[in-house]
Amino acid sequence: MPLLINIRHLEHKPVTLSGELPAAELDLGGIDELIQASSSLRHDLVAERHERSILVQGRLGLKLRCECVRCLKGFEYTMNFDSWSCLLPLEGEDKALVSNDCVDLTPYAREDIVLAFPQHPLCEPGCRGLQAESRTGARLSSGASIAGGSSSAWAELNKLKL
Numbered sequence: 001m002p003l004l005i006n007i008r009h010l011e012h013k014p015v016t017l018s019g020e021l022p023a024a025e026l027d028l029g030g031i032d033e034l035i036q037a038s039s040s041l042r043h044d045l046v047a048e049r050h051e052r053s054i055l056v057q058g059r060l061g062l063k064l065r066c067e068c069v070r071c072l073k074g075f076e077y078t079m080n081f082d083s084w085s086c087l088l089p090l091e092g093e094d095k096a097l098v099s100n101d102c103v104d105l106t107p108y109a110r111e112d113i114v115l116a117f118p119q120h121p122l123c124e125p126g127c128r129g130l131q132a133e134s135r136t137g138a139r140l141s142s143g144a145s146i147a148g149g150s151s152s153a154w155a156e157l158n159k160l161k162l
């Protein structure tokens with residue numbers, strides 16, 4: 001069920017869109033190797049026609065499966081946009097693509113989801129990585145600048161593993 005808004009249906013009154021969009025439609029694979037969608041995109045939106053644009057407002061929710069950059073443990077991350085809004089211009093350079101009277105909201109939702117991805121997914125804010133178990137922590141445990149370095153090192157390790 002794609003996230004389509006039929007512009008004609010908006011001529012007289014706002015239209016509600018609610019349901020779930022299969023994660024595959026968002027095409028989130030390959031953006032970040034540590035992050036995958038693990039649920040469909042729940043949406044509960046209202047679209048209304050303005051003179052030269054369509055305003056869409058409402059809620060979006062998606063679950064992600066992430067891998068901790070420090071300890072490589074998998075964990076679930078819930079994204080909730082409780083007051084998402086999106087303005088679709090119907091004129092001008094940025095005008096929304098209309099096909100068969102419909103505008104596809106998917107790319108707009110996708111863009112905001114990608115922007116809100118956790119930059120350095122951590123299983124918990126204070127995750128200390130693998131140092132406790134592996135005892136390689138000695139060289140990781142001192143100095144403030146180490147955190148970034150160790151996380152990229154683990155990312156490298158992770159690539160090798162794959």
Ligand SMILES: [Zn+2]
Pocket residue numbers: 068069070071072073122123124127128129
């Ligand atoms: Zn962790």
